[in-house]
Amino acid sequence: MYKGLTIIFGFLFIGELLSEVFNLPIPGNVIGMILLTFAFLFNVIKLEDVEKEAEFFIRNMSVMFxxxxxxxxxxxxxxxxxxxxxxxxxxxxxxxxxxxxxxxxxxxxxxxx
Known part of the structure; x- marks a missing residue:
């Protein structure tokens, strides 16, 4: 569980950092998701590494509204x-x-x- 959360929040942090450092008009969480998508496409990260944690976030998404x-x-x-x-x-x-x-x-x- 810690590995998956570290990966997800790591990409979120990297996206936020890039958005802040380069003063981009794109939100950091969107940049992080794009980077995570490319990491999946280029087999840097396996889906199994974050699948359970992502399903947990999706199941509890209603709290975010x-x-x-x-x-x-x-x-x-x-x-x-x-x-x-x-x-x-x-x-x-x-x-x-x-x-x-x-x-x-x-x-x-x-x-x-």
């Missing part, structure tokens, strides 16, 4: 006063993500079929 939920309740007045721009941005970003993902998958598959 409590602070944002409290934040939404705390700032409900502000959210309500800005509902149109917020929901407009959500709808546009959802549609854009859906279209770009579909085009990217189509590109990877070699064009239309």
């Amino acid at each position: 409590i602070p944002p939920g409290v934040g939404v309740i705390s700032y409900w007045g502000l959210i309500k006063s800005q509902a149109v721009p917020i929901f407009g941005a959500l709808i546009v970003s959802f549609a854009l993500t859906l279209i770009l993902t579909a085009k990217f998958v189509e590109l990877l598959r070699g064009g239309e079929r």
Whole structure:
């Protein structure tokens, strides 16, 4: 268990460090996940080394949504006063993500079929 947690939190730390040192606009946890993905792809780390710990985090992921939920309740007045721009941005970003993902998958598959 310690090995898996050390690997996961080590990549998180490295990502945070790179983000802070190079003043990157990408969050450190995202950089850490990207680095961990490359470590899997290039067989630097085996999936079995972190599989149990990752499953534990996924099973308990709902706990991570409590602070944002409290934040939404705390700032409900502000959210309500800005509902149109917020929901407009959500709808546009959802549609854009859906279209770009579909085009990217189509590109990877070699064009239309």
